[in-house]
Amino acid sequence: MNVKRVLVTGGAGFIGTHLSRRLLREGYQVTVLDNFLPQVHGDCRELAVDLRGKVELRIGDVRDKAVFHEALLDKDIVVHLAAETGTGQSMYEPVRYEQVNIGGTALLLDFITNNPKSAISKMVVASSRSIYGEGKYRCDAHGDVYPDARGVEELKRGEFEPKCPVCGSACSVMATDETSAIHPSSLYGITKQVQEQMVLMYGQSLGMPAYALRYQNVYGPGQSLNNPYTGILAIFSNLARHGKKINVFEDGLESRDFVYVEDVVEATMRCIAPSSQGVDFFNVGSGVPTSVLELTQEINEFFGGKSAVEISGDFRVGDIRHNFADLTKIRRELGFEPQWRFADGVKEFLKSATSGNEISQSYTASLDEMKKAGLYFESGK
Numbered sequence: 001m002n003v004k005r006v007l008v009t010g011g012a013g014f015i016g017t018h019l020s021r022r023l024l025r026e027g028y029q030v031t032v033l034d035n036f037l038p039q040v041h042g043d044c045r046e047l048a049v050d051l052r053g054k055v056e057l058r059i060g061d062v063r064d065k066a067v068f069h070e071a072l073l074d075k076d077i078v079v080h081l082a083a084e085t086g087t088g089q090s091m092y093e094p095v096r097y098e099q100v101n102i103g104g105t106a107l108l109l110d111f112i113t114n115n116p117k118s119a120i121s122k123m124v125v126a127s128s129r130s131i132y133g134e135g136k137y138r139c140d141a142h143g144d145v146y147p148d149a150r151g152v153e154e155l156k157r158g159e160f161e162p163k164c165p166v167c168g169s170a171c172s173v174m175a176t177d178e179t180s181a182i183h184p185s186s187l188y189g190i191t192k193q194v195q196e197q198m199v200l201m202y203g204q205s206l207g208m209p210a211y212a213l214r215y216q217n218v219y220g221p222g223q224s225l226n227n228p229y230t231g232i233l234a235i236f237s238n239l240a241r242h243g244k245k246i247n248v249f250e251d252g253l254e255s256r257d258f259v260y261v262e263d264v265v266e267a268t269m270r271c272i273a274p275s276s277q278g279v280d281f282f283n284v285g286s287g288v289p290t291s292v293l294e295l296t297q298e299i300n301e302f303f304g305g306k307s308a309v310e311i312s313g314d315f316r317v318g319d320i321r322h323n324f325a326d327l328t329k330i331r332r333e334l335g336f337e338p339q340w341r342f343a344d345g346v347k348e349f350l351k352s353a354t355s356g357n358e359i360s361q362s363y364t365a366s367l368d369e370m371k372k373a374g375l376y377f378e379s380g381k
């Protein structure tokens, strides 16, 4: 078999680093295009030590047509991970999010359609669970329903659970499958929806295999500890390590589907594999909801329970209440089965999380920015 050449955009990032390792192990030739966004990488402009010299590194921006197109030359497969990733931040930096996430994807498609030298024969794009906004719920009277983003006034009253959009009564959260309504509640989610639609539509039109992977909350070793806009695990683990107070928003019962990075890599590899020749989209998660309070307790205990945990009732506009993945489709189509339980994965992450002392300060600064933009509310203020 000819060695396949893969371009991983955003390959210096969290998921990209784990994916690049696995691609190398499986005999692929890997090139990374990454601009080393300071918000993610701090001052570092190098790949993980074990990848240096094994992966071709191109430092550059996916908004730069010449640089991106040059990196795409002579590649067989592109895995497009480069993106701005902060849900809250996207709400007050819409132009940057639109330009990087949507604009970058447009440049990828421009290369594939307009460059006669393109050898790209497959595209894989990182989508997100955020395209679902609030996921699927069940109302006793109205069956499956998709609540809209929660309003500021109801959140101020401490009414955190989404209501049936038809009758306004209580409804219960369900696993979100791929046929669930797409209705993002952040600009980030909108950019992910559009990225996914762009790649899949071009895949269909060109007869080229293309996959969009709707990752849930990915965690694991190597996750950026510098980025105050993403990764509650990274933020809380820094606070817990230093015994600082942990402010749990809402009532702590909001939940997420935390999926270990090696499981995400496995799902992605199954799309990269030569046997995958379709145009399709999949949920990638653990399939299990974990509340933010459970997660906080797990982290705090790991570091000796030094932090006071305050369930504050604070909230951020655009945050969803619950979402967890229905994995029926990816199990059936790709034979994917998550291998990591949260209790095990979180320990691996916490063992590795040794740096990032600055985060609690930059996290507070990020909340200040959201407050200024009218997107963060402190309870009782």
Ligand SMILES: NC(=O)c1ccc[n+]([C@@H]2O[C@H](COP(=O)([O-])OP(=O)(O)OC[C@H]3O[C@@H](n4cnc5c(N)ncnc54)[C@H](O)[C@@H]3O)[C@@H](O)[C@H]2O)c1
Pocket: 009, 010, 011, 012, 013, 014, 015, 016, 033, 034, 035, 036, 037, 040, 041, 060, 061, 062, 063, 080, 081, 082, 083, 084, 085, 100, 126, 127, 128, 129, 214, 215, 216, 217, 218, 219, 224
């Ligand atoms: N981590 C998660 O929980 C999660 C969940 C859903 C979807 N995703 C998606 O998966 C992908 C990878 O996420 P991650 O967690 O590895 O994030 P990450 O921030 O660790 O990695 C993203 C990488 O992209 C690079 N990048 C950002 N803007 C760029 C630009 N303009 N040009 C070139 N490179 C740029 C960054 O420097 C970084 O190395 C993203 O598309 C993200 O939206 C992640």
